[in-house]
Amino acid sequence: MPTSNELSDEALMAAYVAGDKAAFAKLFARNAPRVVRLFARDLGGRDEVQDLVQQTFLHLHRARKDFRPDARLRPWLFTIALNLKRQHFRRLGRRPEASLDADDAREPVAATGDPEADIHDAQLRAALDRLPEGQREVIILHWFEGLSFREISTAVNAGVSAVKVRAHRGYEKLRTLMAESRPGGAPPAAARGGNR
């Protein structure tokens, strides 16, 4: 029998719906960092981020009886988070993309401590902010949050094909924008990681 640490998100959610209160804390511990990262990319204040994370999980609690046993939890949770983020920006009266001036107030995309990587990070953030919202959302969910195309299609309520088209256009545009942001528009350096 698997321990609670080995249980899938869906099994934990099923346990929570069935009344196991401890499952909620486990779901939070496992998924809150991903939700933080989703919000931190767009929001400046740590308090704002924390507040939205709490709201996301409060909604998960309130909507738990809507969760279908055959559904995947992560796209379900990310749809809640994305909707709350949109509502938040609607209340503030601005687009999700923050201005570049606010870059230093936001969480880095990749915390490396390496100055060169930080420059790359700032360029990446600027490039992401210039993508159309639909493409940007798909790339964030696909690359940074690691959702599968099928999970993303659930989260953004679009077909897998449409999501792949958005991803393809977004990655292409991102590459172009990143190349333009380098001095002299130099081609990208060798990819990090060394396997390709």
Place this chain on the structure above:
Amino acid sequence: MSAHTPPTSESESIVDLCDAVRDSFRTSAALSPALSEHVAGCPLCSAVTQANLPTVALPAADALQPPSLAGERGARAWLREQPTRVRLAMATGLAIAIPVFWLLGAPRADLGVYPLARLSLDLGLLLAPIALMFPLVFRPLHRRAVPQWVGAVLVFSALVATVVLVTMPAAHWAHPASQLGVGDDRNARAFGCFLTGAGSAGPLLVGLWMLSRRGQPLWRLGAVAATLAGMVGGLSVFLHCPLTSPAHLVLGHATVMLPFVALALLSRSRA
């Protein structure tokens, strides 16, 4: 295949291969021969590999606190945690019960002489926006939100329907009760209808608030919910009041919407 046309096959194997390529690159793992072959023929995966994106560290979890569920007690908490289909059924039941209360308890006296075609038109103008607004009000947050303009169009349509309903020529003058409210008693009768309509809409508004999962105060329930409640109030007074004078309908029936339109505007204002 053009540069912007990635393979769109819905077959599981292709989709899974694309995800596997992404996973390999995110974790700096070596690509298997099968994945390398896939990348060579897949524009999307080529774009992913050429984007040169960094791997990502997750923030520490120990600094995060789960939300307190201490406030999730009582009748409202119980209602809003019911499945969406149950909450929708409860709200629909309430929205049906209120007009039916008037229809059965104190129906308009002129129903027997009201032209059928006009009755169908009037009921259609009232019921269509109500039927369209319910699914929007109860769209759960775990489904992607519909664009904001959809709600705005529904609210606008409901207001147009109300204006059309009260500004059309009188449906008939064939019943003595329908001829009232055009003399000295105009304001008093109009005020009575306003109270009837607004009083009928109020319980539905409270019901929608009790069933809402968002936890906002009643006055920020939302433009569509407020308009929906106002329309049910308008339907209630339509089923109860036999007066057909357009002046009475404007003063006594259309004004039922006013407090709810005000609520709708308040809901749309920024916090």
